Amino acid sequence: MAKTKQPVAHTEEACNAILLPVSDALDVLKGKWKLQIIVALTFGDKRFKEISNEVSGITDRMLSKELKDLEMNQLVKRTVYDSFPPIVEYSITEHGKSLANVIDELKAWGLLHRKKIIGK
Amino acid sequence: MAKTKQPVAHTEEACNAILLPVSDALDVLKGKWKLQIIVALTFGDKRFKEISNEVSGITDRMLSKELKDLEMNQLVKRTVYDSFPPIVEYSITEHGKSLANVIDELKAWGLLHRKKIIGK
DNA sequence: CGGTATCCCCATTGATACTG
DNA sequence: CAGTATCAATGGGGATACCG
Numbered sequence: 639m640a641k642t643k644q645p646v647a648h649t650e651e652a653c654n655a656i657l658l659p660v661s662d663a664l665d666v667l668k669g670k671w672k673l674q675i676i677v678a679l680t681f682g683d684k685r686f687k688e689i690s691n692e693v694s695g696i697t698d699r700m701l702s703k704e705l706k707d708l709e710m711n712q713l714v715k716r717t718v719y720d721s722f723p724p725i726v727e728y729s730i731t732e733h734g735k736s737l738a739n740v741i742d743e744l745k746a747w748g749l750l751h752r753k754k755i756i757g758k
Numbered sequence: 759m760a761k762t763k764q765p766v767a768h769t770e771e772a773c774n775a776i777l778l779p780v781s782d783a784l785d786v787l788k789g790k791w792k793l794q795i796i797v798a799l800t801f802g803d804k805r806f807k808e809i810s811n812e813v814s815g816i817t818d819r820m821l822s823k824e825l826k827d828l829e830m831n832q833l834v835k836r837t838v839y840d841s842f843p844p845i846v847e848y849s850i851t852e853h854g855k856s857l858a859n860v861i862d863e864l865k866a867w868g869l870l871h872r873k874k875i876i877g878k
Numbered sequence: 879c880g881g882t883a884t885c886c887c888c889a890t891t892g893a894t895a896c897t898g
Numbered sequence: 899c900a901g902t903a904t905c906a907a908t909g910g911g912g913a914t915a916c917c918g
Contacts, residue, residue, distance in 0.1 A: 649801040649802075649812075650812070652801065653794075653797055653798060653801065653812070656797050656861065656865055657793065657794055657797055658868070659864070659865045659866075659867075659868025659869045659871075659872060660793055660797075660861060660864045660865050660868055661793075661868070662868035662869075662871055662872050662876070663864040663865070663867045663868035663871060664787075664793070664864065664868075666871060667784075669910075669911085670910085670911075671911095673777065673780055673781075673784070674773075674777055677773055677776050677777055677780075678773060681769045681772065681773065682769075685879085685880085686879075686880050686881075687879070687880075690880095692769075692770070692773070697911085697912065697913075697914095698880080698881065698882090699881090699882080699883090699911085699912080699913090700910095700911065700912080701880095701881090702880080702881055702882080703911095711871070711875060712874065712875060722879090723879040723880085724879055724880060724881090724918090725879075725880090726879080726880060726881090733871075733874055736867065736870060737867060739863050739866075739867070740863045740864060740867045741776065741780060742863075743859050743860045743862075743863040743864075744779070744780045744783040744784065744860060744863075745776055745779045745780050745783070746779075746859075747779075747783045747856065747857060747859070747860045748778070748779025748780055748781070748782035748783035748784075749779045749782075750856060751779075751782055751783060751786060751831070751853075752779060752782055754832065754853060755831060755832060756782070789890080789891090790890095790891080805899080805900085806899070806900050806901070807899065807900075810900095817891085817892065817893075817894095818900080818901065818902085819891085819892080819893090819901090819902080819903090820890095820891070820892080821900095821901090822900080822901055822902075823891095842899090843899045843900080844898085844899055844900060844901090845899075845900090846899080846900060846901085
């Protein structure tokens with residue numbers, strides 16, 4: 639059982655030292671679409687419509703909104719070419735690429751979990 | 759610009775090979791409370807009330823629900839001691855501990871992101 | 879083409895009260 | 899102590915129509 643008394647104040651600090659950055663990270667990736675968009679863009683720069691086609695099920699409204707969020711967090715860069723009809727291209731930034739390790743770990747653990755739980 | 763034609767079918771496959779496991783992982787950790795509970799438990803086994811005290815703001819209803827989810831996914835183990843008043847203890851499983859790398863990466867990236875964006 | 883503007887639904891969460 | 903039951907609120911996301 640657990641009557642090993644623990645230094646509560648210290649575990650709270652240690653706790654927050656983990657939880658704050660973890661929450662920051664999760665917030666940035668939150669929602670149904672952001673990671674799908676990021677992953678799609680890691681395979682190459684794409685235009686609005688191209689992303690829309692690759693991320694199956696997303697509406698224009700959501701794609702627009704999510705791209706803005708990602709741009710605000712400097713994960714994605716938006717480039718407008720002055721032409722008609724308009725051409726807008728989206729690409730991953732260096733900061734966006736720095737998510738690679740996170741995505742790799744999530745992927746690895748997801749596979750492990752699927753083997754353990756889902757694919758009994 | 760981007761007229762480097764890409765093998766669409768292949769990128770779609772590659773895409774899904776990433777997105778499916780990543781979604782699995784994110785689903786398991788989804789919501790406001792699950793990671794807080796997991797992290798709290800990594801500092802030692804705890805009883806319902808103890809978790810409730812450490813995860814600031816959570817209601818009994820939510821804690822109960824989240825613990826059930828975590829138990830279903832075998833991240834957390836629930837042990838009932840036959841006594842009165844009842845004693846129930848929660849602990850992290852080995853599978854739960856296997857999240858350590860994921861949490862570490864999220865933490866590392868969260869810190870990086872905070873330095874880059876939030877902390878000017 | 880690359881988006882906005884509106885409206886609406888419903889799932890998740892919160893608040894509160896109660897129980898074995 | 900360790901929850902459950904019930905109801906209310908919030909907000910993320912969908913559907914559709916329209917615009918520069």
